[in-house]
Amino acid sequence: MTITIREEELILAKERAIYFPKQELLAISDLHLGKTAYFRQAGVQVPSTMANQDLQRLGQLIERYAPKTLLINGDMFHHKLNSDIEAFEQWKSQYQALQFILVKGNHDRLDEIHYQQLGIQLEDPSYCTANFCFIHDALHCNEENLYPISGHLHPGISIVGKAKQYLKFPCFYFGESYAIMPAFSAFTGLYMIKPKPGEGIFAITPNQVVAV
Numbered sequence: 001m002t003i004t005i006r007e008e009e010l011i012l013a014k015e016r017a018i019y020f021p022k023q024e025l026l027a028i029s030d031l032h033l034g035k036t037a038y039f040r041q042a043g044v045q046v047p048s049t050m051a052n053q054d055l056q057r058l059g060q061l062i063e064r065y066a067p068k069t070l071l072i073n074g075d076m077f078h079h080k081l082n083s084d085i086e087a088f089e090q091w092k093s094q095y096q097a098l099q100f101i102l103v104k105g106n107h108d109r110l111d112e113i114h115y116q117q118l119g120i121q122l123e124d125p126s127y128c129t130a131n132f133c134f135i136h137d138a139l140h141c142n143e144e145n146l147y148p149i150s151g152h153l154h155p156g157i158s159i160v161g162k163a164k165q166y167l168k169f170p171c172f173y174f175g176e177s178y179a180i181m182p183a184f185s186a187f188t189g190l191y192m193i194k195p196k197p198g199e200g201i202f203a204i205t206p207n208q209v210v211a212v
Contacts, residue, residue, distance in 0.1 A: 001202055001209035005174065006131040006147050011065075012172050012202055012209045015057050016182045018149075019065045023129055026065055028058065029073035029136075029151025030183035032107065034084040050187050051084040055091045058184070062095060070098055071127060073151045073181055074105025074136025076120075089118060103127050105136035105152065138178035148178040155180045156190025157203050157212055168192070171212070174200035 001012040011019040017028045033051055062070065077085060092100070102108065102115065104124040115122045126135040126143065133143040138150035157171040170182040173193055182204060195201045201212040 001211070003174070003200070003202075005179070008131050013061060014204055014207070014209050015061050016170060016184045016204060017058075017061050018172070018181065019061075019067065020129075020132075024066075024068040025071055025129070026061060026067035026069070027071045027073055027134065027149070027181065028061075028184040029181040030075045030105070030154060030185055030188060031058075031072055032075055032077075032183070032185040032188060033088050034077050051087060054185055054187075055088065059091070059094070062098065068099060069101060070095075071101045071103065071134060073103050073134050073149065075107040075151065076102050076105070077108055077110055092119065101127055103134050103136055138180070141178070149181060150178060151181045151183070153180055153191045154183040154188045155193050156182075157193050157195070157201055159203060159212065169203040169205055171204060172200075172202040172209070174202075 003010050003012065008022055013019060017026060019026050031054065100120045102120050102122050103126060104122060112122060125140055126133050128143060128146055131147060133141050133146040133148045135141045135148055135150055137152045138148040141148040155171050155173045156168050158166045158168050161167045168190060170190060171193060172182060173180040176198065193201060195212065202209050203212050
C-alpha cells in the first residue's frame with residue numbers, strides 16, 4: 001500500500017513497517033526484543049523462537065527495500081540485556097553498511113554505552129526529517145511544522161468478516177495531527193482504534209495492507 005503524506009511517498013508494508021523511498025529509510029516501532037526472554041526468566045512459557053521470527057521478518061524487509069537507514073521508533077529493547085538481545089547482536093552483524101537509529105521509548109532502559117557497543121545511534125526524544133518527526137509518543141512532540149509519527153500504543157482495528165464475525169488486525173493510523181505505527185513484534189497486544197471521519201486507517205491482514 002502506497003500513500004502520500006506531506007507530499008512524500010510512504011510504502012506501508014504488511015510486515016508492519018513503513019518505507020520512505022525519498023529518505024531510503026525503513027521505519028518500524030515497538031520491536032520489544034528481550035520480551036520473550038524476560039517472560040521466560042519469570043517462569044512464563046513463551047517460545048524462544050518468537051524473537052528470531054521477528055528478526056527474520058525484519059531481515060526480509062531489509063533485503064526487499066535495501067534501505068540506508070533502519071529507524072526503530074521506540075521500544076527496541078523490552079528490558080535488560082538477555083539472550084534475545086545477544087541474538088540481535090549476531091543478527092545485526094549481517095548489515096554492516098546499514099545505519100541503525102533508535103528513538104528512545106519507555107522500555108529502552110539500557111545504559112547508553114550498551115547502545116554504542118551495539119552500533120545503534122540513540123535519539124532522545126525524537127528524530128526528524130524534512131517532513132516528519134519520529135517520536136515514540138506523539139503527544140510529546142514539540143516540532144510544530146513537522147508531522148509526528150509515533151508508536152507506543154500498538155494500534156489495532158476490528159473489521160467485520162464475511163461470516164459477520166469481528167476480526168482484529170494491527171493497523172497503521174494516520175490522523176490529522178499525527179500517525180501511529182503498528183507494533184513490529186508479534187508478541188504484543190492491540191489497542192483498538194475507533195476511527196473518526198477523515199482519518200486514514202490501514203489494516204494489516206495476513207496477505208496485504210487494506211484501507212478501512
